[in-house]
Amino acid sequence: MEDSPEESRGWGAQAWAQLSAVRQRSPLIQCITNFVSMDLMANTLLSAGASPAMVHSLHEIPDFTPNVQALCVNVGTLTDDWLPAMKSAAELAVRLGKPWVLDPVAAGASGFRLRACLELVGLRPSVIRGNGSEIIALSKASVGPTKGVDSSHESTDAVEAAKSLAQASGSIIAVSGAVDIVTDGERVVGAQNGVAMMQRITATGCSVTALVAAFVAIDPLHAFEATASALSIFGIAGEIGMDMAKGPASLRMHLLDSLYGLDQATVLRRVNIINLP
Ligand SMILES: Nc1ncnc2c1ncn2[C@@H]1O[C@H](COP(=O)(O)OP(=O)(O)O)[C@@H](O)[C@H]1O
Ligand SMILES: Cc1ncsc1CCOP(=O)(O)O
């Protein structure tokens, strides 16, 4: 069933309030992320008004993590030596009551990666954001033939997997795709913003996960709503960016410019989040 205009306006007003809070409070987001994504992720956070720091040495976590407003952990280029820092930062964030967000890149691509992701899920991330294949692999805890970091599933194929993963983990689960699905295991919403060309830019998934961390940082008691808002806002930036873009490279630039320049009227008009069964 379609949402009433009142409900749609509610989501738009909430997304605008949360984006405004990110801009005003500029939360410090610690990112332990893959080498491919560092640039776009940091620039996405800066364009949204947040403050990124790619700090991943195990030795720095006791001093640094207590000062951040949220942590983003991404296993995209995982090796043995990075995992202890990811786990240590996540454990400390939980102990200090700070939100942390997991991006289980290519979770089903190898046993090593899947085991690492499952260990991280056990450390109770506030939010897990992946594509359809990643969320299905995590939910089934199984390795299989994959397209690596890309998805071979639609996000809508992963709704049941997302709900059961949310119930088993206690985390909010977000599945990106043509429709971005968000669930806490009971409620399910779909954010229907974005353009297909976003898949042709590496690290857009990683970057929207970091944006989720920034939104959850400023509204940790409403992680479900903050996650849906962040996905919708990033999608709107992609839609507006696409009007000026000629292809992936110029979309990357225009997406960042559009995220930086989003105003209230545009957010209220374009946020498209609906309840799903
Ligand atoms: N077909 C699509 N239509 C609109 N937006 C999309 C589409 N596919 C992906 N996106 C958007 O691109 C971003 C990255 O998502 P995705 O490609 O699923 O992640 P990943 O890069 O981790 O596989 C998200 O903001 C998502 O909403
Ligand atoms: C190409 C690649 N290889 C390892 S991590 C990575 C980036 C993945 O980024 P995203 O999940 O946002 O597409």
Ligand SMILES: [Mg+2]
């Ligand atoms: Mg990804």
